[in-house]
Amino acid sequence: MASTLTKTPLLRSISSRGYAQLAPIGGISNYELKSTTLPNKLVLVSAENESPLARVSVIFRAGSRFESVDNLGAAHVVRTAAGLSTRNASQFAIIRNLQQVGASLTATSDRETIAYTLEGTRQAVEKVLPFLSEVATEQVFKPWEIAELADRLKLDLAVRPLQLRAVDLLHKAAFRTGLGNSQFIPKFQIGKISSETLQHFVSSTFTSGRAAVIGLGIDNSKLTQFAQGLNLDSSAGISSVNPYKGGEVRSDKGGEFAFVALAGEGAALTNTKEALATAVLQNVLSAGPQVKWSSNDNGVVPRAIGNTDGYSVRGINASYSDTGLVGVLLAAPAKSAGKIVEGAVKALKSGNISDADVNRAKNLLKTNLLLELESGSSAVQSYGTQAVLTGAVRSPADVVSAVDSVTTADVRNALQKAARKLTIASVGNLSEVPYADQL
Structure with a gap:
């Protein structure tokens, strides 16, 4: 938001003398x-x-x-x-x-x-x-x-x-x-x-x-x-403690598509090891196609769903100061939504993750972190979130080094934690979307 x-729109044509190499x-x-x-x-x-x-x-x-x-x-x-x-x-x-x-x-x-x-x-x-x-x-x-x-x-x-x-x-x-x-x-x-x-x-x-x-x-x-010089009060302010509970919410809006979010408990930002493992897990589940105009996705969720046309899936990961969510977001035609949701739940509960899946996901995560480093706006946002929620700041380059220490066992543990109690939220045409107790 x-x-x-x-x-002000950025001028694409910039004229400069060639006396020095500019940053x-x-x-x-x-x-x-x-x-x-x-x-x-x-x-x-x-x-x-x-x-x-x-x-x-x-x-x-x-x-x-x-x-x-x-x-x-x-x-x-x-x-x-x-x-x-x-x-x-x-x-x-x-x-x-x-x-x-x-x-x-x-x-x-x-x-x-x-x-x-x-x-x-x-x-x-x-x-x-x-x-x-x-x-x-x-x-x-x-x-x-x-x-x-x-x-x-x-x-x-x-x-x-x-x-x-x-x-x-x-x-x-x-x-x-x-x-x-x-x-x-x-x-x-x-x-x-x-x-x-x-x-x-x-x-x-x-x-x-x-x-x-x-x-x-x-x-x-x-x-x-x-x-x-900022005019700020020094009081502690209000607090909010929110343990993960899990559940289901459905909002039937009609239409031709169903949008379903499936997730379990993720990791807190203050727990660096778990937070990194969860970030890798997001890319293991589904990072989307990495080639323009391609529909190929090597994530474990698309593999579990199989050959079904017309759907989209992306891994989601939201880490907060004390807890988080990790899972997938699905968009599917209403008529095939049931099969797609069942396949995604099967992948989340199976825990079938290979070393190749983890290595691929780690490379994707490191690429995203380094791209963030190249964008000043994204870097400021990242540093700000770390500083205000954890009191400490690590550069994307340092985090990239820490990503290499994440093991397949760490990612499997993160998936097992998430799969213990799944939360399901769905919006759109839900005629074929199964309820939580049916999965």
């Missing part, structure tokens, strides 16, 4: 990460990647899992409200100043975090850093501006693909509350979340001990000065 205040737009990949914790417990991560672009992100543990029955959807509204008037700047001033220097400010959120990321040239980012501070920490939520967000919230709900809805329901069935809260505001809550409710949610979650500041391509001293 993302809300972009202003985004690539994403900078170098073997940079050193500097991580410190300020006295107020705010985590600060910086790196000089020699990129002409700078990126600064302020991230909080303030996702939808921290909502209660009374404020369901608050995280969605807070994200959507990014860029509205703040204590010291109007909405017009924020957008105008960002556009004036050619920078962009984006708000993203998931079930555990909300992040505000500023991107632009180094000079541009330095000029508009105060506006990042305003948007991230000085919200006022004026009632008339919040009321105008209703149409945007309705649009977000209307354009949700059924695949995303299936994963949303998967969390609901697996955790019920907390992590089971949707990333989207319920329809019945639109227009009912007041400014006071939003202020209370922010004051309970936007605290220094629940925050991290990440900077790439910006001087460490300037980033430290920026982080120290």
Whole structure:
């Protein structure tokens, strides 16, 4: 989920003199990460990647899992409200100043975090850093501006693909509350979340001990000065403990296709060994075709399903601070959905994983991690999530080295853990989709 205040298209034609070899737009990949914790417990991560672009992100543990029955959807509204008037700047001033220097400010959120990321040239980012501070920490939520967000919230709900809805329901069935809260505001809550409710949610979650500041391509001293100047309370805030429960949710929408998410308990980010094994397991189950326009998938789930036309499968893995989910997402024609779901469940419960499957999956995972390293935006997001949820940061290059230590036994153990109690969520035409007790 993302809300972009202003985004300038990247010019594809760039003219420069050939006197020196310039760093690539994403900078170098073997940079050193500097991580410190300020006295107020705010985590600060910086790196000089020699990129002409700078990126600064302020991230909080303030996702939808921290909502209660009374404020369901608050995280969605807070994200959507990014860029509205703040204590010291109007909405017009924020957008105008960002556009004036050619920078962009984006708000993203998931079930555990909300992040505000500023991107632009180094000079541009330095000029508009105060506006990042305003948007991230000085919200006022004026009632008339919040009321105008209703149409945007309705649009977000209307354009949700059924695949995303299936994963949303998967969390609901697996955790019920907390992590089971949707990333989207319920329809019945639109227009009912007041400014006071939003202020209370922010004051309970936007605290220094629940925050991290990440900077790439910006001087460490300037980033430290920026982080120290953030107006953040030092209270502990609210907590959310959500053990995995498992279950089933069905949402019959009709149509020609069925979308089914199957998963079991995964691993927490704080358990590095299990988290890596689960990430490898995701690619073992199904990583999708690796050749453009191809339909071949060497994952264990497609092999178990066999020769059935017209379906798609992808491995899913969601690791949170204390637990996770791992499994597959299926999209199939309604008439053949039963056979496909049964084949996927059989693969998850069989535990039939070979050394070749694990080696292939490890190579796929390492490739994805290194590609993430080449993208400054993805790297900032990854570092921010690690910093705010675990208090420590490891570069993708370090994680790649750790992936090699994952054994076939580790992956089999992760699969056995997931298969003990499967969660099933399905959306679409469910006429042929079996119930959980039939599998």
